[in-house]
Amino acid sequence: MSNDILLKVEDLRLYFRTTKGVLRAVDGVSFELARDRAMVIVGESGCGKTSLARAILRLLPRNVHTYSGQVHLDGTEVMALNEEQFRRQVRWVKMSFVPQAAMNALNPVVRVGDQVAEPLLIHNHVKSKKEAMGRVEEALRLVGVPLDFMTRYAFELSGGMRQRVIIAMALVTSPVLVILDEPTSALDVLTQANIMNSLKRIRKELALTYILITHDIATSSELANESMVMYAGQVAERSHAGGFYKTPFHPYSKMLMASVPTLREDKELAFIPGKPPSLINPPEGCRFAPRCPERFSKCDQDPPAVTMEDGRVVKCWLYTGKAR
Amino acid sequence: MMESKQNGTLLQVRDLHTWFELRKFGFLRIGFVRAVDGVNFDLEEGEAFAIVGESGCGKSTLARTVLGLYKPTQGEVLFQGRSLQELGKAYHSQVGYVQQDPYGALPPFMSVKRILEEPLIINKALPSKEARLARIEEVLEEVRLIPVKDIIGKFPHMLSGGQQQRVVIARATILKPKLIVADEPVSMLDASVRVEILKLLRELQEAHRLGVIYITHDLSTIRYFSERIFVMYAAKFVEKAKVHELIHNPLHPYTQALLEALPDPEPENAETFRNVPPGEPPSLVRPPQGCRFHPRCTQVIQGLCDQQVPPEFEPEPEHFVSCWLYRDGQGN
Numbered sequence: 134m135s136n137d138i139l140l141k142v143e144d145l146r147l148y149f150r151t152t153k154g155v156l157r158a159v160d161g162v163s164f165e166l167a168r169d170r171a172m173v174i175v176g177e178s179g180c181g182k183t184s185l186a187r188a189i190l191r192l193l194p195r196n197v198h199t200y201s202g203q204v205h206l207d208g209t210e211v212m213a214l215n216e217e218q219f220r221r222q223v224r225w226v227k228m229s230f231v232p233q234a235a236m237n238a239l240n241p242v243v244r245v246g247d248q249v250a251e252p253l254l255i256h257n258h259v260k261s262k263k264e265a266m267g268r269v270e271e272a273l274r275l276v277g278v279p280l281d282f283m284t285r286y287a288f289e290l291s292g293g294m295r296q297r298v299i300i301a302m303a304l305v306t307s308p309v310l311v312i313l314d315e316p317t318s319a320l321d322v323l324t325q326a327n328i329m330n331s332l333k334r335i336r337k338e339l340a341l342t343y344i345l346i347t348h349d350i351a352t353s354s355e356l357a358n359e360s361m362v363m364y365a366g367q368v369a370e371r372s373h374a375g376g377f378y379k380t381p382f383h384p385y386s387k388m389l390m391a392s393v394p395t396l397r398e399d400k401e402l403a404f405i406p407g408k409p410p411s412l413i414n415p416p417e418g419c420r421f422a423p424r425c426p427e428r429f430s431k432c433d434q435d436p437p438a439v440t441m442e443d444g445r446v447v448k449c450w451l452y453t454g455k456a457r
Numbered sequence: 458m459m460e461s462k463q464n465g466t467l468l469q470v471r472d473l474h475t476w477f478e479l480r481k482f483g484f485l486r487i488g489f490v491r492a493v494d495g496v497n498f499d500l501e502e503g504e505a506f507a508i509v510g511e512s513g514c515g516k517s518t519l520a521r522t523v524l525g526l527y528k529p530t531q532g533e534v535l536f537q538g539r540s541l542q543e544l545g546k547a548y549h550s551q552v553g554y555v556q557q558d559p560y561g562a563l564p565p566f567m568s569v570k571r572i573l574e575e576p577l578i579i580n581k582a583l584p585s586k587e588a589r590l591a592r593i594e595e596v597l598e599e600v601r602l603i604p605v606k607d608i609i610g611k612f613p614h615m616l617s618g619g620q621q622q623r624v625v626i627a628r629a630t631i632l633k634p635k636l637i638v639a640d641e642p643v644s645m646l647d648a649s650v651r652v653e654i655l656k657l658l659r660e661l662q663e664a665h666r667l668g669v670i671y672i673t674h675d676l677s678t679i680r681y682f683s684e685r686i687f688v689m690y691a692a693k694f695v696e697k698a699k700v701h702e703l704i705h706n707p708l709h710p711y712t713q714a715l716l717e718a719l720p721d722p723e724p725e726n727a728e729t730f731r732n733v734p735p736g737e738p739p740s741l742v743r744p745p746q747g748c749r750f751h752p753r754c755t756q757v758i759q760g761l762c763d764q765q766v767p768p769e770f771e772p773e774p775e776h777f778v779s780c781w782l783y784r785d786g787q788g789n
Contacts, residue, residue: 404653
């Protein structure tokens with residue numbers, strides 16, 4: 134792994150206040166991501182993937198209970214910045230976001246071109262509208278939207294084209310890090326493959342760093358250099374892509390991989406019995422233990438994050454003796 | 458599934474068309490959306506087959522037409538040799554419908570017990586209250602919503618997505634139908650729950666010898682479920698074959714593209730590009746002349762594919778494909 138770390142997250146926590154108590158959506162997540170790499174975050178719905186993205190981007194709802202930890206981006210500790218500094222210096226300047234199901238969130242009464250230009254104008258990247266439109270054209274060309282679509286409205290575009298427009302909005306300010314939250318989950322297979330192709334090409338051309346959040350493991354392999362499995366607000370396993378897809382370590386990752394239907398090879402599908410724990414008052418000890426086939430007495434205590442020989446990190450008692 | 462042949466055909470669909478009128482100002486007819494445009498198939502008793510296609514290709518309309526929810530514009534659906542008009546209301550207790558979004562399909566203010574009791578009352582299947590309750594408990598156990606006592610009084614919002622879908626399946630099977638139409642039954646569920654639900658449907662199908670039409674856009678789940686696959690593109694079937702045959706030897710260029718677009722979880726994927734055709738499916742209001750896939754097809758034959766609609770060829774036994782590439786009876 135290269136030493137050029139772009140993003141370093143340490144012990145990030147995001148708790149929400151709810152009527153039933155404190156919900157620990159992100160509970161002590163740490164990872165680092167090198168420049169020009171793509172990391173996928175996988176996990177079941179409700180495991181805190183999207184909350185993690187929002188915590189990194191500081192796009193928070195009003196009912197935040199705790200928001201702590203450190204996020205180093207490109208050498209700056211961004212958690213120390215105040216709201217205005219963060220908005221001016223980081224969000225959409227250094228990192229941008231493609232939210233989930235965003236293609237339905239385009240403004241129906243603003244032309245596509247003007248909408249893509251919006252982040253540029255708001256963040257004062259450009260002096261004139263004309264310059265902005267030049268950058269918009271560039272961004273749309275990158276994602277493969279025909280330029281005559283600039284004067285159209287969102288409802289005149291198909292789902293795939295709208296999703297491309299949303300990706301263009303994330304690219305137009307030339308960020309270094311793009312967080313993609315389920316960018317293709319609502320799309321058809323062929324469209325999805327086309328957009329994945331575009332994302333790969335863009336990453337090579339612009340030397341971007343991606344974080345891809347998805348629950349679709351087969352599709353996630355399209356972009357992954359590295360992978361992170363989340364379970365109940367915590368990181369279960371962090372690994373290079375080859376390790377995760379070929380030989381997952383954590384019992385949860387193993388079961389997750391076994392439940393992925395594959396097209397070409399014959400395998401008996403397994404499923405994970407039970408359901409994830411509530412994030413309000415999660416169980417003591419390992420959070421996966423109640424569903425885990427390999428649990429033993431130690432699992433009543435919270436397992437440490439074990440760093441393995443090849444740099445993989447597994448939060449499981451099974452591997453404590455095998456640390457490097 | 459060899460024995461199924463002896464029992465005869467459950468469902469015959471002949472030259473089915475379902476078109477929707479497009480109107481302007483509420484009365485000017487300006488065209489039709491040809492959602493289903495000339496579809497033929499037979500379903501044997503106890504057989505499961507899958508219909509695959511992208512969204513907007515008409516697969517849900519086909520499902521609803523088969524269920525008798527839409528009236529076909531042309532053509533007919535025969536259930537055990539009798540037309541749907543002839544069967545009338547009696548048909549409804551013979552078919553079950555498993556919807557895509559379980560939460561949207563369950564009435565929010567009804568308990569599980571009422572949801573399941575309603576079809577029994579409406580169809581006058583069981584006259585006594587006790588018999589109905591017994592049947593409800595039996596079905597809940599079958600879909601493994603146990604302990605039944607805990608589940609029966611709950612409302613849909615108190616159940617997880619997987620449990621909700623089990624209630625939907627229980628409702629679809631409570632009248633002991635012969636045919637189940639499952640329209641994307643797992644696409645709204647989490648990956649870990651999908652397999653569970655598919656296995657459950659498969660078990661029910663085998664235990665009760667149900668005919669199942671499984672509609673999906675996800676080719677990778679089909680192998681675990683059905684014997685045959687029909688690939689649908691722009692309101693027509695383009696290829697029909699056995700599952701193994703279709704996955705390992707796809708003939709139609711569209712099927713080939715679909716398979717190419719589907720990744721298996723391999724780390725090498727990140728380094729390679731997928732060879733998929735650009736563009737999007739055509740409008741069903743004015744579909745392209747000739748083969749509907751020809752504007753996106755890489756192997757298009759000028760003067761033929763863009764002029765004439767390809768008929769169904771059978772280049773290999775029981776493997777049908779609507780593509781001019783196979784006009785000599787053999788593939789290339």
